[in-house]
Amino acid sequence: MEGLFESLPEGYRERLGRPGEYPFTRGIYPRMYLDRLWTMRQYAGFSTAEESNARYRYLLAQGQTGLSVAFDLPTQLGLDPDHPMSVGEVGRVGVSIATLEDMRKLFDGIPLDRVSTSMTINAPAMMLLALYLLVAEEQGVSWDKVSGTVQNDILKEYFARGTYIYPPGPSMRLVTDIFEFCARHVPKWNTISISGYHIREAGATAAQEIAFTLADGKAYVRAALERGLKVDEFAPRLSFFFAAHGDIFEEAAKFRAARRLWARIMREEFGAKDPKSWMLRFHTQTGGSTLTAQEPLNNVVRTAYQALAAVLGGTQSLHTNAYDEALGLPTEKSALLALRTQQILAFESGVTRAVDPLGGSFYVEHLTDQLEKEAERLIQEIDALGGAVAAVEAGYFQRAIEESAWQFQKEVEEGKRIIVGVNRFADPNSPLNEPTPVQRIDPELHERRKRELAEFKAKRDGESVRMGLENLRRAARGSENLFPYVLEAFRRRATLGEVCGVLREEWGEYQPGR
Numbered sequence: 001m002e003g004l005f006e007s008l009p010e011g012y013r014e015r016l017g018r019p020g021e022y023p024f025t026r027g028i029y030p031r032m033y034l035d036r037l038w039t040m041r042q043y044a045g046f047s048t049a050e051e052s053n054a055r056y057r058y059l060l061a062q063g064q065t066g067l068s069v070a071f072d073l074p075t076q077l078g079l080d081p082d083h084p085m086s087v088g089e090v091g092r093v094g095v096s097i098a099t100l101e102d103m104r105k106l107f108d109g110i111p112l113d114r115v116s117t118s119m120t121i122n123a124p125a126m127m128l129l130a131l132y133l134l135v136a137e138e139q140g141v142s143w144d145k146v147s148g149t150v151q152n153d154i155l156k157e158y159f160a161r162g163t164y165i166y167p168p169g170p171s172m173r174l175v176t177d178i179f180e181f182c183a184r185h186v187p188k189w190n191t192i193s194i195s196g197y198h199i200r201e202a203g204a205t206a207a208q209e210i211a212f213t214l215a216d217g218k219a220y221v222r223a224a225l226e227r228g229l230k231v232d233e234f235a236p237r238l239s240f241f242f243a244a245h246g247d248i249f250e251e252a253a254k255f256r257a258a259r260r261l262w263a264r265i266m267r268e269e270f271g272a273k274d275p276k277s278w279m280l281r282f283h284t285q286t287g288g289s290t291l292t293a294q295e296p297l298n299n300v301v302r303t304a305y306q307a308l309a310a311v312l313g314g315t316q317s318l319h320t321n322a323y324d325e326a327l328g329l330p331t332e333k334s335a336l337l338a339l340r341t342q343q344i345l346a347f348e349s350g351v352t353r354a355v356d357p358l359g360g361s362f363y364v365e366h367l368t369d370q371l372e373k374e375a376e377r378l379i380q381e382i383d384a385l386g387g388a389v390a391a392v393e394a395g396y397f398q399r400a401i402e403e404s405a406w407q408f409q410k411e412v413e414e415g416k417r418i419i420v421g422v423n424r425f426a427d428p429n430s431p432l433n434e435p436t437p438v439q440r441i442d443p444e445l446h447e448r449r450k451r452e453l454a455e456f457k458a459k460r461d462g463e464s465v466r467m468g469l470e471n472l473r474r475a476a477r478g479s480e481n482l483f484p485y486v487l488e489a490f491r492r493r494a495t496l497g498e499v500c501g502v503l504r505e506e507w508g509e510y511q512p513g514r
């Protein structure tokens, strides 16, 4: 492949750029997958820490190369299993974690210096990361060896995902505290996964996905600069998360355009000097909203094409959906098939042999330019509103996404957008409509988790816990970094609900529309 680039006409080469060079349209590494494949990181977790741990070990044994933890809704909202609002939700969409003991069980037998872990956690990101670091410590792994990612992207929770707790002001403080703490103590940790995935899943277009995500990214950078951090101190550890939907070339172009835009924003707008600060590194998940309950096996095919788009776009890490996700939680079998889908792509398809194989395609370069232009226009619109935080408060994102979602639905209903097995070739008697088994959650689980929590509380020193929580409360009233206080509270055996509860009392909860 080497000579190909040199043989291109003058001017064209400069315009195209090289992989691994600013503005990284063609990827962030000169040799991409020739040197290292993307991380195969399947989002998983359900029921108890023990059951999730067994699933993680199974997936790692099957060749998965990174972990990605799904937490249940109470955990994502900083509530313990014994909270009245947890009823019906414990262990349902992810694993239930409330204590250091739970976290220890979740990673039992998994060496935290050898595997990187992503945790989809936002409002209580600091708390779950603190528990993770304490488990690493117990394993004898020093924090500078620990690598992974917390989603920690609160802005999109307000308009696309929904698991917020506190109002934007204190929430942005927590985000920035994590940037600062990790820059000093956990240097290999990706402190945020700025997520377009949920924006897209909520109905945004590809250009909106890029624009809204990068606008959120700019808001986090501004918040950190206002805190007094230097851009090159924290920017190399910002990471991104996008969706891969079915339009292969548009999606591949989307990733290329996003990289180019972010590189420019970081270098030209924020004056970053370290090339690592310019690089947009991202995880991709295939499009959950594109999966259909009709003829579920068709989803294997959809997912494979979407994964191809992600890899053609130069993703660093990938989750391929299980075909039964429109019906319920993946079973061990469907989760394995999802992993095999990316292994076939990586090891059989030959797609990893060239770096940015689409680079120079007239069509893809054109799409890249177009998406970049449209996203840039939208980012300017958001800047004119005062940035992403102001745009959230003004309801800008919600309105824009609803409009696109409505447009999409209309096209489906009018048959202008074809979904095979749904609005074209639908057949109620299709043999592909056989019943699909889904993962079931034990109905006794909630009671069991409440008992475990009561036992945990009975064994601890109540006075020490109270002191830890009061120290956190005092710090929350001031402006110090809260991370050390959260760590201390967990060392004293406070629970997730208690730690988040103190901050709820101090800061209140976000009430949309008020």
Ligand SMILES: C[C@H](C(=O)O)C(=O)SCCNC(=O)CCNC(=O)[C@H](O)C(C)(C)COP(=O)(O)OP(=O)(O)OC[C@H]1O[C@@H](n2cnc3c(N)ncnc32)[C@H](O)[C@@H]1OP(=O)(O)O
Residues within 6 Å of the ligand: 029, 031, 032, 033, 034, 035, 036, 039, 041, 043, 066, 068, 116, 118, 120, 147, 148, 149, 151, 161, 188, 190, 193, 197, 198, 239, 240, 241, 281, 282, 283, 285, 316, 317
């Ligand atoms: C839908 C659902 C929900 O709503 O609930 C969700 O949200 S699920 C959401 C699930 N989210 C996730 O799973 C997010 C996953 N995100 C991540 O893993 C990260 O943020 C990531 C995107 C930066 C990928 O990190 P990673 O560790 O897997 O991979 P990296 O690309 O950083 O590679 C690891 C190390 O190898 C190096 N490396 C990699 N490739 C190369 C190469 N070709 N040449 C030279 N070096 C290379 C990197 O620089 C890095 O080193 P060094 O570290 O020294 O630089």
